[in-house]
Amino acid sequence: MAGLTYTVIDTAKLSTAEIYGKTLCELGAEHPEVVALSADLAKSTKIGLFEEAYPERFFNVGIAEQNLFGVSAGLARAGFVPFVSTFAIFCSMRGLDQVHTDICYQNLDVKIIGTHAGLSFGQAGTTHHCTEDIAIMRSMANLAVIVPADGMETSYAVRAAYARKGPVYIRINRGFDQRLYGPDDYGFEIGKAVTLHEGTDLTVIACGSCVWCAVEAAKRLEKEDGVKARVLDMHTVKPIDVEAIESAIRETRRVITVEDHTIVGGLGGAVAEVAAGSGKSFSFKRLGIPDTFSIIGLHEDLMATYGIDENGILAAARELLGKDFEKDESWEDEV
Amino acid sequence: MALEREDIVRLEKKAHELRLLTLDTVVWAGSGHIGGALSCIDILTILYHKYLHIDPTRPNLATRDRFVLSKGHAGVAFAPVLADLGYISKELLKEYNHTGSPLGMHLDSTKVPGVDASTGSLGHGLSMGLGLALGARLKGEGWRTYVILGDGECDEGSVWEAAMAASHYRAANLTAIVDRNKCMIDGPTEEVMSLEPLIDKWRAFGWEALTADGHDFCSLANALDRAISHTEGPTVIIASTVKGCGIDFIAGDYRWHYGSFDTGKTAEARASLERYFEVRMANLTEHAGIDGHGLVTKGA
Numbered sequence: 001m002a003g004l005t006y007t008v009i010d011t012a013k014l015s016t017a018e019i020y021g022k023t024l025c026e027l028g029a030e031h032p033e034v035v036a037l038s039a040d041l042a043k044s045t046k047i048g049l050f051e052e053a054y055p056e057r058f059f060n061v062g063i064a065e066q067n068l069f070g071v072s073a074g075l076a077r078a079g080f081v082p083f084v085s086t087f088a089i090f091c092s093m094r095g096l097d098q099v100h101t102d103i104c105y106q107n108l109d110v111k112i113i114g115t116h117a118g119l120s121f122g123q124a125g126t127t128h129h130c131t132e133d134i135a136i137m138r139s140m141a142n143l144a145v146i147v148p149a150d151g152m153e154t155s156y157a158v159r160a161a162y163a164r165k166g167p168v169y170i171r172i173n174r175g176f177d178q179r180l181y182g183p184d185d186y187g188f189e190i191g192k193a194v195t196l197h198e199g200t201d202l203t204v205i206a207c208g209s210c211v212w213c214a215v216e217a218a219k220r221l222e223k224e225d226g227v228k229a230r231v232l233d234m235h236t237v238k239p240i241d242v243e244a245i246e247s248a249i250r251e252t253r254r255v256i257t258v259e260d261h262t263i264v265g266g267l268g269g270a271v272a273e274v275a276a277g278s279g280k281s282f283s284f285k286r287l288g289i290p291d292t293f294s295i296i297g298l299h300e301d302l303m304a305t306y307g308i309d310e311n312g313i314l315a316a317a318r319e320l321l322g323k324d325f326e327k328d329e330s331w332e333d334e335v
Numbered sequence: 336m337a338l339e340r341e342d343i344v345r346l347e348k349k350a351h352e353l354r355l356l357t358l359d360t361v362v363w364a365g366s367g368h369i370g371g372a373l374s375c376i377d378i379l380t381i382l383y384h385k386y387l388h389i390d391p392t393r394p395n396l397a398t399r400d401r402f403v404l405s406k407g408h409a410g411v412a413f414a415p416v417l418a419d420l421g422y423i424s425k426e427l428l429k430e431y432n433h434t435g436s437p438l439g440m441h442l443d444s445t446k447v448p449g450v451d452a453s454t455g456s457l458g459h460g461l462s463m464g465l466g467l468a469l470g471a472r473l474k475g476e477g478w479r480t481y482v483i484l485g486d487g488e489c490d491e492g493s494v495w496e497a498a499m500a501a502s503h504y505r506a507a508n509l510t511a512i513v514d515r516n517k518c519m520i521d522g523p524t525e526e527v528m529s530l531e532p533l534i535d536k537w538r539a540f541g542w543e544a545l546t547a548d549g550h551d552f553c554s555l556a557n558a559l560d561r562a563i564s565h566t567e568g569p570t571v572i573i574a575s576t577v578k579g580c581g582i583d584f585i586a587g588d589y590r591w592h593y594g595s596f597d598t599g600k601t602a603e604a605r606a607s608l609e610r611y612f613e614v615r616m617a618n619l620t621e622h623a624g625i626d627g628h629g630l631v632t633k634g635a
Contacts, residue, residue: 035473056473057473059469059504061496061500062496062499062500062503064493064496064499064500066458066459066462066492066493066496067462067465067493067496067497067499067500069462070459070461070462070463070465070466070493070497071462071463071465071466071469071497071500072466073452073462073463073466074452074463074464074465074466074467074468074469074470075466075467075469075470076466077401077444077451077452077463077466077467077470078401078466078467078469078470078471078473078474079470079474080470080473097456097459098459098462098493101453101454101455101456102452102453102459102462105443105445105453106444106452106453107445
């Protein structure tokens with residue numbers, strides 16, 4: 001994608017949200033119709049970088065998320081392209097009626113960037129953890145849902161969101177993400193998964209911070225077990241890459257999904273919906289936060305607790321590889 | 336923009352036509368929000384036939400004034416206004432609420448030309464109106480945004496989020512009109528959830544707050560003129576209205592938030608609307624142009 005000015009060194013020094021803020025400033029320079037809004041979280045979400053550059057095009061509505069999304073819809077109806085940022089949990093719940101009716105129903109060009117997603121605000125606890133947003137947001141018609149794996153991919157996603165007509169939700173983490181992507185343009189495209197590790201024994205489909213963990217797990221599986229795991233960065237959960245999922249089922253017969261999100265209705269749910277319609281039998285495991293409210297702790301510790309880190313993925317892969325579903329006598333294949 | 340006598344007569348006749356067309360639309364739909372439609376039809380009439388700078392042949396004209404019906408359930412009054420102006424075919428009103436029709440109970444901006452914002456979930460319209468107003472200012476354009484809110488709708492916290500922000504941003508190009516019909520679905524507003532002192536609430540939120548008789552064109556015009564000339568911030572007009580105004584057997588009755596009319600009741604309602612119009616025209620002859628405050632009629 002043309003116009004990206006970051007180097008690998010920059011991305012290593014910047015948090016994911018900072019990269020978002022810088023990318024938004026670039027978009028602001030290129031497109032006078034880009035405006036930005038927040039609800040007293042300009043600094044935390046790094047949308048404040050845009051405020052410094054273009055104060056007249058920035059609106060801080062105070063701690064009022066319903067009004068945040070309603071005003072954004074009005075600005076979009078007046079011909080602007082609003083980028084709106086607050087914490088993911090407030091995007092997907094506190095202001096959801098406005099996101100649904102004002103933005104998605106009217107199919108408006110509003111780009112919602114929810115930060116502090118998943119368990120990334122670990123010590124803040126469940127009130128600030130956001131483990132339901134993928135499920136909620138992907139049920140909104142017209143809304144694309146993107147979960148970038150690192151800062152560089154966030155930058156691509158933000159630019160792609162601008163280029164796409166209609167509403168987009170991008171979910172990013174608080175703080176730094178492990179760096180997956182270098183300076184080479186890998187052809188980010190909304191709705192197209194990226195294969196980060198080739199394999200035919202099983203496939204790990206991941207999004208967000210779990211992608212790096214999946215790649216690390218795949219390296220160890222190859223080295224320690226001689227197993228070749230395919231890793232897909234499913235950065236777009238909606239519209240999901242059906243072809244990549246069906247190829248994974250057909251070619252590897254074992255699929256693990258992993259996400260920093262509840263196992264109910266998120267990436268795992270989206271993959272299961274496609275898989276169930278594929279007509280193929282396969283072994284499947286969803287990794288995520290179980291159907292419970294999360295505990296408090298550091299992001300890394302919480303990912304380990306819920307088995308969505310490298311070790312968790314490794315254990316799940318070994319479990320799945322140990323199951324030979326094709327010899328299951330209770331399976332009535334003739335039916 | 337004080338009203339001339341010919342303006343008042345024209346508006347009275349237009350409002351009467353629109354009340355009848357609203358009743359027809361409710362009948363074609365099978366049922367509808369007749370109470371809250373008739374309480375705001377005079378406000379819609381004066382906006383669409385005197386104040387809004389619009390061109391029905393160019394519904395997307397960039398410099399048009401914008402209008403948001405935040406109390407979206409009054410769509411059964413709004414659709415007749417738009418059809419009468421030619422945004423949509425009047426024939427389409429006969430399909431109101433029918434399966435697959437572009438016209439539903441709450442009008443959809445993506446399906447109905449002339450609708451600037453889809454509404455229906457209460458408490459959304461003022462925020463969208465503020466976004467439009469801020470957009471006009473950012474573009475350096477002079478068009479204005481008008482929002483009609485229901486009074487019961489003012490229970491919603493989001494209305495006050497928007498009110499706080501509109502005053503913070505000194506959005507003088509934004510005018511809100513509260514259709515103060517004093518009724519909501521479950522009963523009178525003051526019984527279900529007290530709103531009073533409503534005007535003080537708006538003033539405390541930093542708005543220029545005016546009162547008007549929502550069924551008196553001169554009173555509405557005076558308030559709208561003051562809103563336009565107020566350049567320090569947004570203005571709200573608390574328009575005192577009567578739910579179901581013009582149909583004597585439903586007027587002022589909160590139970591007529593939503594209802595239907597059989598053939599007999601439809602005829603009674605039409606007859607009542609005709610009588611109501613005659614009374615308003617008679618009062619017009621008596622009062623208009625004498626004291627400059629226009630009509631005094633309320634209800635049927």
